Amino acid sequence: MTVIDTRTQTAPQRTARTRHYLMCPPQHFEVTYAINPWMNTQVPVDVERAHVQWEVLRNTYLSLGHTVELIEPMAGQPDMVFAANGGLVVGKRAYGAKFRFPERTAEGVAYGEWLSEFGIDVFQPAQINEGEGDFLALKKMILAGTGFRTSLEAHIEAANALDRPVVSLELVDPRFYHLDTAIAILDDGHGDSPAEIAYFPGAFSRHSQRTLRDLFPNAILCTEADALVLGLNSVSDGRNVVVPSAAERFSEQLRERGYNPVPVDLSEFLKSGGSVKCCTMEMHR
Template sequence: MTVLDTRLSPRPARQARTRHYVMCPPTHFAVEYAINPWMDASVPVDAERATVQWDVLRHAYLALGHRVDLVSPAPGQPDMVFAANGGLTVGGRTYGAKFRHPERQAEAAAFTAFLRDAGHDVVDPAHTNEGEGDFLVLGSMILAGTGFRTSLEAHVEAAEVLDRPVVSLELVDPRFYHLDTALAVLDDGTGDAPADIAYFPGAFSPHSRRTLRDLFPDALIVSELDALVLGLNAVSDGLHVVLPSAAIELAGALRDRGYAPVPVDLGELLKSGGSVKCCTMELHA
C-alpha cells in the first residue's frame, strides 16, 4: 500500500458545489522548449489527441454541472492551455500573473484582458508569480508555493491584493515545480465539512512539511508513484475529484474517503508537465 490515509476524525458527508472554471483550448499546444523536467522538445506531441483529451476534460466539468468559460488561445503561446497559471481570482478580484520564463510571459496579458472583459478587477503584479499554479484557495486561507516559479514577495502581495491570509510552502523537488503538482485541495472548507487536502511530502522542505502537518493533521498522504503521474494535479468540487486516470491508488484512497473520483487521460499534455488542474482556472467566489 503506497497511499496512506492519516485521517483522525470521522468521515464527513461530501457535498459538491457548483464551480466557475476558465479553460483555454490547446490550439497551439506543443513542446517547443524545456522549462521544467517534464518537457523534452525531441518527443513528438500528437496535437489532435491533445485536443480530444482536453475536450473530454471540459465535458466532464459540464456534465458535473459546472460553468466553463473559454479564453481564446494566442498564436505562439503553446502553454496557454494551462489556464490555471494565468491569475488568481477570489471574490471578483484578480491578482494577475507575472511568469518567470520569457517563453510564457505574453500569456499574462491575454488572461488579464479576458478577466477584465469579464468584469473582474485585475491588479497587475509587481512580483513573479504563476497564478493558481502556486496559489490554492481554501475558505480560510490561501496556500502558496515558492521555490521555482513564484517568489515569496508575491505571497505578501497576493495577501494584500485579495485580503486573505497566505501560508507559504517551499517546494524543493524540481519535478514538482508548482504547488498544484504536489498538493490538491479536496474540500475548501466553505461547506459543512472541514478543509481537506492531499499532498506528497517529498515535494516540500522539512519546515513546510511541518506546517502542513500542523494545519492539516488529517490530510491524505500520497505516494511518489501517484505524484509522478501528476495525480495531485486534480480539481475537486467538494465531492467529485477530477484527476489523471493513471493515479489508480489515489483514486481508491479518495473513494475510501468519501469522494467520487472522475479519472481523465491527459497524457499528451503531461509531456509539458501539466494535467487537470493546470488546465483549469477557478474563479473563486
Template sequence: MTQILTTPLVAPVRSARTRHYVMCPPTEFDVVYSINPWMDPSTAVDRELARAQWQALQDVYAGLGHRIDLLEPVAGLPDMVFAANGAVSVADRTYGAAFAFPQRQAEAHAHVDFLRAAGREVHRPAHTNEGEGDFLVLRDVVLAGHGFRTTTDAHREAEAALGRPVVSLELVDPRFYHLDVALGVLDDGHGDGPADIAWFPAAFSPAARRTLRRMFPGALECFEADALAFGLNFVSDGRNVVLPAEATGLAASLRERGYEPVPVELSEFVKGGGSVKCCTAELHR
C-alpha cells in the same frame, strides 16, 4: 507515510458545489522548448489526441454541472492551455501572473484582458508568480508555493491584493515545480466540514511539512507513484475529484474518504508538465 494511515475509519458524506472554471482550448499546444523537467521538445505531441483529451475534460466539467468560460488561445503561446497559471481570483479580486520564463510572459496580458472584460478587478503584479500554479484557494486562507516559479515577495503582494491570508510553503523537488502538482485541495472548507487536502510530503521543505501537518492533521499523504502520475494535479468540487486515470492508488484512497474519483486521460499534456488542474483556472467565490 502511507495513504492507508491517513484514511478515516468512517468516510464522511461529501457535497459537491457548482464551480466556475476557465479553460483555454489547446489549438496552440505543443512542446517546443523546455522550462520544466517534464518537457522534451524531441518527444512529439499528438495534437489531435491532445484536442480530444482536452475536450473530454471540458465535457466532464459540463456533465458535473459546472460553468466553463473559454479563454481565446494566442498564436505562438503553446502553454496557454495551462489556464490555471495566468492569475488567481477570489470573489471580485484577481491577482495577475508574472511568469518566470520569457516563453510564457505574454500569456499574462491575455489573462488580464480576458478577466477585465469579464468585469473583474485585476491587480498587476510587481513580483514573479504563476497564478494558481502556486496559489491554491481555501475558504479562510491561500496556500502558496515558492522555490521554483513564484517568489515569497509575490505571496505578500497576493495577500494584499486578494484580502486573504497567505501561507508560504517551500517546494524543494524540481519535478514538483508548482504547488498544484504537489498538493491538491479536496474540500475548500465552504461546506459543513473542515478544509481537506491531499499532498506529497517529499516535495516540500521540512518547515513546510510541519506547517501542513499542523494545518491539516488528517490530510491524505500521496504515494510517490501517484504524485509522479500528476495525481495531485486534480480538480475537486468537494465531492467529485477529476484526476489523471494513471493515479489509481490515489483514486482508491479518495473513494475510501467519501470522494468520487472521476478519472480522465491527459497524457499529452503531461509532456508539457501539466494535467487536470493546470488546464483549469477557477474563479473562486
C-alpha cells in the same frame, strides 16, 4: 477483558458545490521549449489526441454541472492551455500572473485582459508569480508555493491584493515545480466540513512539511508513484474529484474518504508537465 471494536467506519458524506472555471483550448499546444523537467522537445505531442483529451476534460466539468468559460488561444503561446497559471481569482478580485520565463510573458497579459473584460478587478503584479500554479485558495487562507516559479515576495503582494491570509510553502523537488503538482484541494472549507487536502510530502522542505501536518492533520498523503503521474494535479468540487486516470492508488484513497474520483486521461499534457488542474482556472466565489 479486551473488547475489539469490529464496527466498520463510514466515510463522511461529501457535498458537491457548483464551480466556475476558465479554460483555454489547446489549439497551439506543443512542446517547443523546455522550462521544467517534464518537457522534452524531442518527444512529440500527439496534437489530435491532446485535443480529444482536453474536450473530454471540458465535457466532464459540464456533465458535473459546472460552468466553463473559454479564452481565445494565442498563436505562439503553446502553454496558454494551462489556464491555472493565468492568475488567482477570489470573488470579484484577481491577482494577475507575471511569468518567470519570457516564453510565457504574453499569457499573463492575455489572461489579465480577459478577466478585466469579464468584470474582475485585476491587480497587476510587480512580483514574479504563476497564478493558481502556486496559489491554492481555501475559504480561510491561500496556500502559496515558492522555490521554483513564484517568488516569496509575491506571497506578500497577493495577500495585500486579495486581503487574504497567505501560508507560504517551500517546494524543493524540481519535478514538482508548481504547488498544484504537489497539493490537491479536496474540500475548500466553504460548507460545513473543514478544508481538506492531499499532498506529497517529498515535494516540500522539512519546515513546510511540518506546516502542512499542523494545518491539515487528516490530509491524504499521496504516494510518490501517483505524484509522478501528476495525480495531485486534480480538481475537486467538494465531492467529485477529477483526477488523472493513471493515479490509481490516489483514486482508492479518495474513495476511502468519501470522495468520488472521476478519472480522465491527460497523458499528452503530461509531456509539458501539466494535467487536470493546470488546464483549469477556478474563479472562486
